[in-house]
Amino acid sequence: MNVTQLSAFVSNKPGHLQKVLKVLADRGINIITLTIAETSDFGILRMIVNDPDKGYEALKEQSITCSTTDVLALEIDDTPGSLFKALDAFAAMDLNIEYMYAFTQKRNDKAVMIFRFEDIEKAKEALEGKGYNIVRKIDIIGEKR
């Protein structure tokens, strides 16, 4: 199963990001990695968290605009040229990466990249037979209690 990303709309003003983080903190939700895409007026906070469903509910309750999206989490070697090579697979299939960011920690001694595609299944097909390990949701959030 694909990794779920939690995204939130945040005004580009002092204190607004913190408000979102507090809601998650109060519910005991841990952020594994995050990235922010910003414009002059607002930003989109994108996070991989340990419980995206609970995070989504918590933000919604506080009237914070948010959504969940499937993203591709891919293990690559932590060596020069590895990311370059991985992108080759997508380019060959003419797949556009909407955006991407990295895990802050290594997994199994490898780097983890998060990719957002228009069609995630096509991206997975592109990687087939090339020896890549795609990180599953269960690998990140564990078995649902």
Next chain:
Amino acid sequence: MFNREIESMAGNKMKELQLERLKWSIRHAYDNVPFYKKKYDESGFHPDQFKSLDDMRRIPFFTKQDMRDNYPYGLFAVPLSKVVRVHSSSGTTGNATVVGYTKNDIEVFSEVVARSLASYGVTDEDILQNAYGYGLFTGGLGLHYGAEKLGALTVPISGGNTPRQIMLIKDFGSTVLCSTPSYALNIADFIEVNMPDFDISSTKLRLGVFGAEPWTEAMRSEIERRLKIDAYDIYGLSEIIGPGVSSECSEKSGLHVFEDHFYVEIIDPETGEILPEGSKGEIVYTSLTKEAFPGIRYRSRDITRLYHDSCKCGRTLVKMERVTGRSDDMLIIRGVNVFPSQIESVLMEIEGTEPHYQIIVDKKGSMDDIEVMVEVNEKLFSDEIKVLNNLSKSITDKFRSSLGISAKITLVEPQSIPRSEGKAVRVVDKRK
């Protein structure tokens, strides 16, 4: 004075002239426009009952909504073959208002603008640079025809292209500038920022004619100081004719109404009762000579006061104070009339939104600046920047195409727009 006989006519003689013309105008509307006939029949008023100016109170009002309901030609009182020009206000289809002019109406329009220009001291020796927009808006062509009637050399440059405006002021030796007051300040800003070595007093520019949006004494002082000119107010509304309904004179204190063509009353906007001279209220207009588009008791929604003060300029015409506000929620942004309801209908067209929004009108430098804050709900939201940017862009484009204004769209968090009693505060006008 351009027309001394009229402009300095004794008060009682003017009243006689008005009564005679009112009788004609009311009859003309009733006989030729089904809207007026129906409305008057229903209210029990008949033009035969109109015998003195006191009878005005018996005549029903006419509103902007009536114009929209009869879009486009429903209120014309002559066949289209007699109409030689139309002007129209901004607005989404069906919201726009259309007015028509016969050859005589254009003649009257030119006359009142020529009188206005003459009252500021413009003569046939002047070179008049007309930076009002030419087009459906009454300002451009209205000033143009009036200036030609006066005999001034008229430069029809239209609005925008500030470097070119300044080039023509220099090269053509323009002595008079006509534009919205905020555009005049925009020219001053441009010179200050981009042409530090240029001295405006090295040109022949001496006088400015400004209107189409509300402005203050403070703005007048600023324009006069920065452009080194005398600045005068011209007032009008397309529903009645366009600019030239009233104008300031050399005294720069109040605007003389051209009463031989426009009858004015001040009413209480709540009750519709006529208020005595000197009271502040909503000004109501009746056209006295218009053929194509008569307007009988048009509720302008503009708030002002009427008075006589034996003006030093020698005109006996009644004066109105500079318009200070509106009795409805209409905004005037860079000379364009916009109602919050029009903004709402634009936002409603955007798929999946019943957004909470707030319109903030402010001055950015000297130009009006409009910002529309739209709360991003879950339906609008995306984790991709390009989707949200496209949303802003499509709202901006819709504003431009259907309202004719360029607005900055700012996407904001839900619940971030202040609400009073649960309802969002729709318009914040910081210019006031």
